[in-house]
Amino acid sequence: MAEQIKxxxxxxxxxxxxxxxxxxxxxxxxxxxDVGIVGGGIVGITAAYLLSKQNLxxxxxxxxxxxxxxxxxxxxxxxxxxxxxxNELIEHFGKNKASLYYKACMEAKQLIEETITEHDISCxxxxxxxxxxxxxxxxxxxxxxxKKAYDQLDIPGELTNTIPLTLPIKSALIMKDQAQFHPLKYxxxxxxQAVKNGAEIYENTTAVDVEYTKHPAIITRDExxxxxxxxxxxxxxxxxxxxxxxPTRMYPExxxxxxxxTPKQFPGGMYINAESPTRSVRGATxxxxxxxxxxxxxxxxxxGKSTMDHYKALxxxxxxxxxxxxxxxxxxxxxxxxxxxxxxxGPVTGAQQSVFVATGFRKWGMTNGTIAAKVISDQxxxxxxxxxxxxxxxxxxxxxxxREFTTANADVAKHLIKGKLEFTNDNIKDLSPxxxxxxxxxxxxxxxxxxxxxxxYAVDTTCKHMGCEVHxxxxxxxxxxxxxxxxxxxxGEVVEGPAKEPLNKVEL
Numbered sequence: 427m428a429e430q431i432k433x434x435x436x437x438x439x440x441x442x443x444x445x446x447x448x449x450x451x452x453x454x455x456x457x458x459x460d461v462g463i464v465g466g467g468i469v470g471i472t473a474a475y476l477l478s479k480q481n482l483x484x485x486x487x488x489x490x491x492x493x494x495x496x497x498x499x500x501x502x503x504x505x506x507x508x509x510x511x512x513n514e515l516i517e518h519f520g521k522n523k524a525s526l527y528y529k530a531c532m533e534a535k536q537l538i539e540e541t542i543t544e545h546d547i548s549c550x551x552x553x554x555x556x557x558x559x560x561x562x563x564x565x566x567x568x569x570x571x572x573k574k575a576y577d578q579l580d581i582p583g584e585l586t587n588t589i590p591l592t593l594p595i596k597s598a599l600i601m602k603d604q605a606q607f608h609p610l611k612y613x614x615x616x617x618x619q620a621v622k623n624g625a626e627i628y629e630n631t632t633a634v635d636v637e638y639t640k641h642p643a644i645i646t647r648d649e650x651x652x653x654x655x656x657x658x659x660x661x662x663x664x665x666x667x668x669x670x671x672x673p674t675r676m677y678p679e680x681x682x683x684x685x686x687x688t689p690k691q692f693p694g695g696m697y698i699n700a701e702s703p704t705r706s707v708r709g710a711t712x713x714x715x716x717x718x719x720x721x722x723x724x725x726x727x728x729x730g731k732s733t734m735d736h737y738k739a740l741x742x743x744x745x746x747x748x749x750x751x752x753x754x755x756x757x758x759x760x761x762x763x764x765x766x767x768x769x770x771x772g773p774v775t776g777a778q779q780s781v782f783v784a785t786g787f788r789k790w791g792m793t794n795g796t797i798a799a800k801v802i803s804d805q806x807x808x809x810x811x812x813x814x815x816x817x818x819x820x821x822x823x824x825x826x827x828x829r830e831f832t833t834a835n836a837d838v839a840k841h842l843i844k845g846k847l848e849f850t851n852d853n854i855k856d857l858s859p860x861x862x863x864x865x866x867x868x869x870x871x872x873x874x875x876x877x878x879x880x881x882x883y884a885v886d887t888t889c890k891h892m893g894c895e896v897h898x899x900x901x902x903x904x905x906x907x908x909x910x911x912x913x914x915x916x917x918g919e920v921v922e923g924p925a926k927e928p929l930n931k932v933e934l
Contacts, residue, residue, distance in 0.1 A: 430745070431753045433684070433737060437902050439499045439757040440685050440710065440717065441610045447493060448617060453628040456651040459485040461806060462644045464633040465660030466492030468613060468791060469784045472799035473658055475541075475616040478623035480807060485652055487631040487644070489661075492617065493610050495922070496662050499759035500791055501683060501721050503696050503708060504538055505604040506531030507556040508790045510568055510700055511767065512575035518766060523816050525579045527768065530813045534796035535605060542612065545619065549611035550711060557589050559598035560700040568700060569597050576601075590693035591707060593747055606696060606708055609792065634926045636666040642780050647926075656806050657781045659774065660799075663762060663911065663923040664783050668774040670819060673892065673924065675770075676762045676786050678727040678911025682736045682901070684720050685710070685755035688748040692716040705743060717754060720744045724789075727760060727911040733901030758902055760911060760922060761789040771798045771817035772805070782806075783819055854882065854934065862898040862916065871895060872932045873905055875916040885918040886930040896929070905929065 461477050463470045466488035478484045486492075506528050515524035542551050560569060569585065576583040582602045589598050621627065632647040636657055644652040659665060664672050681704070692709035699705045706721035720743060723736035737756050744750055764770055764786035771794075774781045782805070784798035797813065804811045815821075854874050857863060862875040864887060873887045873896065885905065887896045894909035904921055905914040913921040918929035 430741070431750050433741060433753045434756050437757045438755055439683075440712070440719075440755045441500070441502070441608060442494065442498050443755070444712065445608070445610045445614060447491070447610065447614055449491070450627040450629045453487060453631040453646060453650055453652075454648075456653070457485060457626075459483045459626075459652055459654040461485070461656045461658065462642075462652040462654040463487070463658045463660055464644060464665060465495070465658075465662065466627070466629070467495050467497035467660060467662065468609065468795035469798050470658065470660030471613050471616050471620065472796055473660065473803055474620040474625045474627075475623075476799060476803040477806065478620045478625040480803075481624075482806075484620065484625040485628070485654070486620075486625060487628045487633060487646070487652070489630070489632040489920070491629050492627065493613060496759055496761065496791060497609060497613070497795070499683070499757050500609055501706060501708060501719060501759075501789075502609045502792060503556070503604070503606050503790075504535050504792045505556045505601065505696065505790075506535070506581075506793060507558060507601040507604060507698075508788065509558060509698060510572045512579060512581065513571050514767070516575055516578065519768075519816075521578060524575070526813055526816045528579055528581055530797045530801075530816070531790075531793040534793040534800070537796055537800060538607070538612070538792075539605070541616070542607075545615050547612055547615045549615075550608040551605060551612075552607070553603060553605050554694060554696050554708075556601045556604040556696045556698075557598045558601075558698050558700055559589055559593070559595045561594045561596050562701045563596065565700045566597050569599050573599055589697065590695050591697055591747075592690070593697075604696060606710075608710070632920075632926070633661070633665050636668070636781055638668070638778055638781065655780065658802055659781065659783045659785075661923060662760075662785065664774065664785055665923055665926060666774065666781065668778050668781060670775045670783070672770070672783075672785070673910045676764050678760055678762055679724050679789075680727050680733070680758055680760050680906075681721060681789060682723045682733075682740055682758045683756065684737060684740045684744065684753065685717050686720065686741075686744050686748075686750045687715060687752040687754060688718055688744070689751055690748055692718060703739070712754070718744065718748060727906050727908060727913070729897075729908045733758070733899045737901055756901075759789075760913070761791070762786045762911070763788045766821075769794050769798065769817055770819035771801050772814060772819050774819065776820045857882075860903075862900070864898065867932050867934065870932060873898065873929075874934070875903070877916075882934055883916050883918075884932040884934050885914070885916075886932055888929075889925055890927040890929065891923075891925040
């Protein structure tokens with residue numbers, strides 16, 4: 427048996443490795459703005475671009491560097507085919523709102539296309555058909571039901587039993603005229619245009635709270651204030667909850683992406699299967715050669731098997747079906763899903779109309795993130811939005827929200843209790859390089875990581891968000907919280923919220 431091609435040692439998304447991005451200073455004073463935006467991903471940058479065109483003073487801050495969060499780790503499909511979603515939307519929301527969901531996604535696609543044309547952006551934009559396929563008999567009826575939902579909503583699509591990919595399938599549902607692109611090449615130009623329009627961008631500037639008065643103010647970790655008329659929380663997870671109880675209304679999931687070269691030419695199209703485990707495939711081009719992006723292995727953050735096993739499962743899948751000549755990149759992404767699978771876009775609560783939130787994109791951030799920026803920008807400009815009611819964060823659908831609310835929060839409670847009891851009796855001295863363990867140090871549950879130079883890093887494993895216990899993520903070398911998805915570096919610094927403060931360090 428041939429030796430398996432070795433995967434890259436460290437996670438690195440193709441998107442960030444293939445583009446040079448501008449850098450910005452840290453905010454070192456209190457300032458005023460019309461609109462303060464927290465988060466430099468697709469929502470924040472698109473909103474900054476749209477609003478700066480309207481002669482508003484826009485200030486955008488990011489806790490790290492721009493385009494290094496979920497947007498920088500995306501699959502970058504621009505599509506309204508978000509799995510088997512439309513029959514479910516009809517059942518839970520009715521035909522009119524299900525139709526609005528599709529139209530919103532297509533409007534986002536149109537906005538991206540128009541922006542690319544307006545600024546002549548070279549970002550590998552390519553129109554592609556999207557396929558959701560199955561090789562399981564149990565899913566054949568679901569695809570037929572979804573096709574009927576397409577017909578009810580006037581969505582162009584067709585069922586087929588063949589696809590361009592060399593995969594075993596029994597049926598596939600095609601959504602025509604979708605697209606893909608290089609998201610960072612696109613957003614880099616939006617950054618440049620926003621700055622040209624007067625927008626100010628600050629990196630390494632962490633927002634910790636909003637002071638909600640007549641004029642809301644963003645409070646940074648360094649106690650500077652951005653006093654503004656409107657705040658947009660584009661930080662993936664809302665850093666300011668405003669008593670909207672977002673931790674109880676969403677759950678975080680991780681998924682994994684590998685980028686490989688194969689002996690085969692990519693045939694075009696974008697693909698995702700209907701059954702579990704999820705397998706999604708799209709192509710990209712690097713130096714004139716096809717790059718195959720294989721995506722899947724979803725699981726709740728901080729839960730389940732070793733994260734390296736997920737990368738290996740995708741590698742096995744790619745090798746089995748396409749062959750691998752070179753393993754070029756691997757990376758992972760985190761996404762949030764709402765109780766009813768529709769994003770929360772709009773005022774953070776009904777009583778706080780000047781603070782907007784955009785979250786819960788369920789792995790479809792290119793279209794959902796773009797329409798979020800458009801909907802919020804329209805609301806700030808006092809324009810009517812056809813989608814405001816569909817996405818309003820204050821909604822509550824009795825079905826399926828009550829069931830999902832109970833399930834999600836029971837899972838949080840289970841992990842909160844379970845984590846307090848779990849640790850190993852491992853001797854830290856026996857740790858291998860580039861490995862970690864959870865043990866007790868002076869009675870305190872402690873996570874210890876040993877780097878390749880045998881240096882030890884120890885942290886208190888209690889998450890700073892709501893007190894759950896973090897678990898080691900071997901694939902990304904991070905400490906991940908299984909309750910609400912906060913993530914920390916091995917030294918304890920925050921990688922991803924809702925946590926705002928680093929883990930406490932422990933002396934060994």
